[in-house]
Amino acid sequence: MKKQRIKGIVLVVVCFICVLCICSGFYRVQSKxxxxxxxxxxxxxxxxxxxxxVVANQEEIADKKxxxxxxxxxxRENSFQSIKFSYDMVCPTELQINVYKxxxxxxxxxxxxxxAYLSDEENGEYDIIHNPEKFILYVDGEKVE
Incomplete structure (x- = not known):
């Protein structure tokens, strides 16, 4: 009787430790x-x-602009980690970007x-690399000064 009780307690403790290990591993993955x-x-x-x-890789963003x-x-600097643009043939004349935190x-x-990064002149032959002064920045449809 006493041995069965001890086995039961050991089994409960082992199960508890397993649950803790699983939960801590899940927490580490989630809180990367x-x-x-x-x-x-x-x-x-x-x-x-x-x-x-674009993924901003930030939980809290104080200033969208x-x-x-x-x-x-x-x-413009082609400095994203995951994607490199090919600007040797043609440079973009407009940028449309969806951002996630x-x-x-x-x-x-x-x-x-x-x-949105748009040329201030319709049908202008300006690109984002060589003529940045000809572009206007918009965030959620509002012009950024």
Whole structure:
């Protein structure tokens, strides 16, 4: 009788330890540190309009406009980690960017904001690399000064 009770207690303790190990591993995966450096996860080009999907890798974003400026700078400098653009043949004349805070938000389709980088002149032959002064930045449809 006493041996069965001890076996039962040992079994409960072992099960409890297993549950703790599983939960701590799950927590570590879920709370993976974010780099806080935006990265492009998808890019398509239609004519000379570049459509991007960017993950900001930040849980909290204080200023959408500053984030937008950083992302445009990264596009112009071709400095995303995952995607490198080919600007040798033709440079984009327009950028359309969907931004997500985290990869989980991207997977859940929870968009944070939309960025547009458009030429200030219709039918202008300007591109984002050589003529940045000819472009206007918009975040969620509002002009950024």
């Amino acid at each position: 540190e974010l780099s806080e450096i935006p990265d492009a996860v998808n890019s398509t080009r239609f004519n000379t309009t570049e459509h991007l999907t 500053e984030l937008a400026k950083q992302i445009i700078k990264m596009c 985290t990869e989980n938000d991207f997977n859940d389709n929870k968009q944070f904001c939309e960025i």
